[in-house]
Amino acid sequence: MKNITVIGAGTMGNGIAHVFAMNGHTVSLVDVSQEALDRAMATISKNLDRMVSKGIMDEAGKSATLSNLTTHTDLNTGVQTAELVVEAATENIDLKLKIFRQMDELAPSKAILATNTSSISITKIAAVTNRPTQVIGMHFMNPVPVMKLVEVIRGYATSNEVTQRVMDMSRALGKVPVEVNDYPGFVANRILMPMINEAIYSLFEGVAGVEEIDTVMKLGMAHPMGPLQLADFIGLDVCLAILRVLHDGFGNPKYAPCPLLVNMVTAGRLGVKSGEGFYLYKSGTKELEVAGNFKQLN
Numbered sequence: 373m374k375n376i377t378v379i380g381a382g383t384m385g386n387g388i389a390h391v392f393a394m395n396g397h398t399v400s401l402v403d404v405s406q407e408a409l410d411r412a413m414a415t416i417s418k419n420l421d422r423m424v425s426k427g428i429m430d431e432a433g434k435s436a437t438l439s440n441l442t443t444h445t446d447l448n449t450g451v452q453t454a455e456l457v458v459e460a461a462t463e464n465i466d467l468k469l470k471i472f473r474q475m476d477e478l479a480p481s482k483a484i485l486a487t488n489t490s491s492i493s494i495t496k497i498a499a500v501t502n503r504p505t506q507v508i509g510m511h512f513m514n515p516v517p518v519m520k521l522v523e524v525i526r527g528y529a530t531s532n533e534v535t536q537r538v539m540d541m542s543r544a545l546g547k548v549p550v551e552v553n554d555y556p557g558f559v560a561n562r563i564l565m566p567m568i569n570e571a572i573y574s575l576f577e578g579v580a581g582v583e584e585i586d587t588v589m590k591l592g593m594a595h596p597m598g599p600l601q602l603a604d605f606i607g608l609d610v611c612l613a614i615l616r617v618l619h620d621g622f623g624n625p626k627y628a629p630c631p632l633l634v635n636m637v638t639a640g641r642l643g644v645k646s647g648e649g650f651y652l653y654k655s656g657t658k659e660l661e662v663a664g665n666f667k668q669l670n
Contacts, residue, residue: 373484373541374398377454379447379471381405384488385460386412387516390419393440394433394517395545401443402450409443416441419517451479456541458510460488463613468492469500476501484534486510490610491561491617494527494554504529508538511558512547514606522547527554556621561614568606569615569630571599575650576632576670582650582662600650601660604643612637635669 374397378389381403389412393399403409420434429437444450451457457475461467468487475485485507487497498507509525522542526535535551542549552559571585580588586598595602603611612634618627636642636649641663643649652661 373455373537375453375455376400377402377451377457377479378460379403379450379457379475380460380462380488381408381412381443382460382462384512384514384516386415387514388458388460388488388512389441390416390437390517391512391545391547394420394429394437396436397440399441400450400454401441402445402447403443404445406443406445409445413438413441413443423517447474448478451475451483454479454483456484456486456538458486458488463490463492463610465492465496468497472497472507473500476503482506484508484538486538488512491557491614493556493621494525494530498527498529505531506534508534509554509558510538510542511560513560520546520548521560522549523558523560524549524551525554525558526551557614557618562618565611565614565618566627568599568603568611569627569633572603572630572633575600575666576630582666604649604651604653606643607645608633608642608649609637632666632670639669641669 376392376397377400378385379402381401389399389401401409401412417438420437423429424431424434457479459468459471461471468489472485485501487509488511489509490511494507494509498504501507504527507527508530511523511525513519513521524535524538524542539549539551557565574580574585575582582600586600589595589598612629615627615629640646641648644653647653648663650663652663
């Protein structure tokens with residue numbers, strides 16, 4: 373699979389495009405916003421510069437990677453020659469179903485259609501296409517150029533051949549693919565999100581403060597980042613969306629989102645992306661400062 377199309381130029385999309393292009397694939401990056409595409413290319417270039425400065429690649433490798441990338445605001449143009457399409461749009465079921473209907477109509481009949489969803493049913497997504505055997509989940513981890521894991525999720529109808537091709541492709545990218553079955557949250561987020569939710573409940577119920585909760589998990593459990601800081605990094609809106617998928621999918625109250633998380637998202641406090649979550653994120657500094665004012669959001 374030489375020709376790859378990535379749908380969505382956000383954090384995950386530009387990281388996925390970066391990794392494929394760096395490994396010699398011809399990549400079409402598609403987004404409805406030209407501004408988003410320009411930001412994505414600037415981010416990829418900056419990340420490649422960092423790799424050059426660390427001696428991971430040379431200037432020729434950077435130039436070759438960038439030459440493998442083209443951007444498109446028109447989906448039809450972007451998927452015309454695709455052998456594999458990876459959708460990396462916002463974690464919204466209606467949007468993803470719309471994109472998959474369009475991809476199914478426009479992409480070559482033999483193309484594999486993959487989604488980077490972190491929790492939504494692959495089977496449900498595949499059902500809106502005429503090629504359910506060729507629909508699969510490729511859940512990359514953030515930041516994509518650094519993290520090794522790819523959850524490869526089989527829908528109910530995904531064929532053995534397509535699964536094997538995607539597993540092989542992931543290995544060729546230098547990733548470690550793990551095959552999982554299609555249940556809400558898959559493996560990564562079925563385990564991670566309840567932990568994050570419980571950390572938020574611990575803050576909500578006054579068990580401890582933000583820094584205290586994160587310190588316990590970093591020093592006591594050897595986590596590189598505390599759960600509240602990690603939630604900010606993922607995006608509190610994304611955490612809430614995944615928890616709602618788990619809650620709806622299993623019907624189990626243990627997955628119910630903490631009211632504090634719901635209120636923070638409603639108030640626009642989304643974490644790193646908005647500049648404020650459990651911590652404040654100020655440009656030019658890496659020092660973390662607790663955002664505070666949690667009581668008024670309770």
